[in-house]
Amino acid sequence: MEKMFLWKDEFETKNKTIDDQHKKIFELANKSFTVSYKKGNRILMELYKYTNYHFREEEAYMKEINYSDIKKHKKLHLELITKLNKVSEKGINSENELSQLQSLLWFWLKNHIMEEDKKIKN
Numbered sequence: 001m002e003k004m005f006l007w008k009d010e011f012e013t014k015n016k017t018i019d020d021q022h023k024k025i026f027e028l029a030n031k032s033f034t035v036s037y038k039k040g041n042r043i044l045m046e047l048y049k050y051t052n053y054h055f056r057e058e059e060a061y062m063k064e065i066n067y068s069d070i071k072k073h074k075k076l077h078l079e080l081i082t083k084l085n086k087v088s089e090k091g092i093n094s095e096n097e098l099s100q101l102q103s104l105l106w107f108w109l110k111n112h113i114m115e116e117d118k119k120i121k122n
């Protein structure tokens with residue numbers, strides 16, 4: 001099946017660790033579009049754990065390079081985590097709930113990784 005989200009070099013932050021983590025989130029997002037809702041919870045759990053780890057790392061990196069928009073960026077992370085928490089609390093027990101996760105991921109990749117994250121450059 002064709003991937004929904006293709007990674008492009010233009011999304012790179014030029015920090016390999018961060019870029020690899022973003023690619024992993026792309027992978028999870030693509031996976032969410034190929035499974036039935038019964039497998040949704042596994043992706044959700046993986047995403048939940050991975051995102052908390054990734055945001056911590058990305059925030060540490062922003063601090064390390066004195067990224068000027070760190071405050072705004074951390075706020076955006078908090079908003080995404082809040083949305084993810086909401087989906088996680090309910091879990092995925094229907095196609096509709098899987099669609100909600102997919103919409104969140106769509107928003108996340110388009111508005112965050114493809115726009116905000118690539119501004120973080122050393």
Ligand SMILES: [Fe+2]
Nearest residue numbers: 058077112117
């Ligand atoms: Fe970010």
